[in-house]
Amino acid sequence: MTEKLYLRDVSIESFNAIVQSVEENHVELDQTAFYVTGGGQPHDTGLLKWDGGESSVEDVRTIDGRVWHQLGGDLPQQGTTVTGFVDQIRRHQMMRTHTAMHILCGVMWQRWQKVVTGGNMDALSGRMDFELDEFPPGFAEQIEDLCNAEIAADRPVAVSFLQRSEAVLDRDLIRTKVNLIPDTVNEIRVVDIVGLDKQADGGTHVTSTGDVGRIEITKTESKGRGFKRVRFVLHDD
Numbered sequence: 001m002t003e004k005l006y007l008r009d010v011s012i013e014s015f016n017a018i019v020q021s022v023e024e025n026h027v028e029l030d031q032t033a034f035y036v037t038g039g040g041q042p043h044d045t046g047l048l049k050w051d052g053g054e055s056s057v058e059d060v061r062t063i064d065g066r067v068w069h070q071l072g073g074d075l076p077q078q079g080t081t082v083t084g085f086v087d088q089i090r091r092h093q094m095m096r097t098h099t100a101m102h103i104l105c106g107v108m109w110q111r112w113q114k115v116v117t118g119g120n121m122d123a124l125s126g127r128m129d130f131e132l133d134e135f136p137p138g139f140a141e142q143i144e145d146l147c148n149a150e151i152a153a154d155r156p157v158a159v160s161f162l163q164r165s166e167a168v169l170d171r172d173l174i175r176t177k178v179n180l181i182p183d184t185v186n187e188i189r190v191v192d193i194v195g196l197d198k199q200a201d202g203g204t205h206v207t208s209t210g211d212v213g214r215i216e217i218t219k220t221e222s223k224g225r226g227f228k229r230v231r232f233v234l235h236d237d
Contacts, residue, residue, distance in 0.1 A: 002067035003031035007189055008159075010095065010204045013088055019080045026068040027076060033086050034069060037061040040119045040126075041098055041203045044091055050082040057084070091204065093123035096212050096234055099157060099193070099205045100147070101126050103212065104230065106197025107146045112136075117227070124213075124234045132228040135220055143230070144217040150196055154210035158192045170198075213237070 002020075005012055017029040027048075034057055035044040043060040048071065055073035062068075076082055098121060105116045108130055118129040136142070162170070164186050191201040193209060206212060214235040221229040 001065075002029055004036065004067075004202075005031055005033040006035055006204055007202065009033075010091075012086065014083055014085045016081060016083050019076050019078050019082060021066075022075055022078050023068070025072075025075065026070050027082075028066055028068055029082070029084075032060070032067060032069065033084060034060045035091070035094070035204055036067050039201065039203055040101075040121055041094060042122060044086050044094070046087045047085045048076070048082045049085070050076045050080050090123055092206075094121070095204045095206045097121045097124055097126050098203045099209065100212050100215055100232065100234055101128060102191065102193055102197050102199060102201070102205070103147050103150050103209060103215070104128055104143070104232065105199070106193060107143060107150060110196070111143075111146060125232065127229055127231040129223070129227060129229050131226055133226055135222070135228060140217045140220050140230075144215060144232075147215045147217075150193075151209045151212050151215065154208050155196055156194050157205050157207055157209065158194060159205070160190050160192065162188045162190055164188055 005015055012033040015033045017031050019027050020030055021028040034046060035041065037043040037060060046057045048055050048057055053074040053076060055071040057069050058072045059070035060067065101119055101121060105128065108114045114130045114132050116128055117131050120127055188200050189202055190198060191205055192198040212234065214237055216233050216235060217230060218233055219231040223229055
């Protein structure tokens with residue numbers, strides 16, 4: 001199993017690892033700081049270097065329970081020690097965006113008690129689906145203002161780990177469907193925007209809502225009764 005270093009430290013810019021397996025243009029490492037596609041968040045990109053070679057990291061994903069890094073150039077041999085360098089610009093954009101999604105989720109729950117049913121994101125943009133029959137009047141403007149107020153509040157974003165038996169008893173985590181996490185996972189990673197939103201989550205986040213930037217709601221869509229979609233982008237100002 002590849003150890004996912006970013007689960008405990010998102011500030012890692014470079015790391016050393018040993019190549020466990022090589023298949024076609026993919027390598028499996030014993031540990032990685034590259035985010036692995038999952039939970040609606042796309043993978044990190046960057047560079048792998050080793051004695052005598054280097055290659056861009058173009059994709060990182062789990063296949064049959066194993067983490068594979070797709071490379072765009074040379075391939076190291078099995079057993080080679082490599083150094084990975086995470087693209088920090090893309091990583092920070094993803095962190096801002098993922099935290100923005102949690103802000104949106106928290107505002108929807110606190111203001112309307114509506115749960116998120118799905119979502120997806122890219123660097124500085126995303127969309128979330130909610131269990132909502134109809135949009136309230138002036139919804140887009142109202143939720144944009146509420147989200148930006150939470151950003152201005154500069155709430156801390158804390159990451160902690162709970163034993164599964166403890167996590168399922170946390171009332172704040174009920175709507176995050178902790179019970180859907182495989183039974184083999186005994187330790188639950190929790191991302192808490194203090195005072196706003198707490199979720200079981202494996203993604204990367206900024207350390208404060210003030211780092212997100214400004215949210216702009218670009219579109220609201222009705223996908224049917226009980227299925228409403230909200231799209232947003234982030235700005236630096």
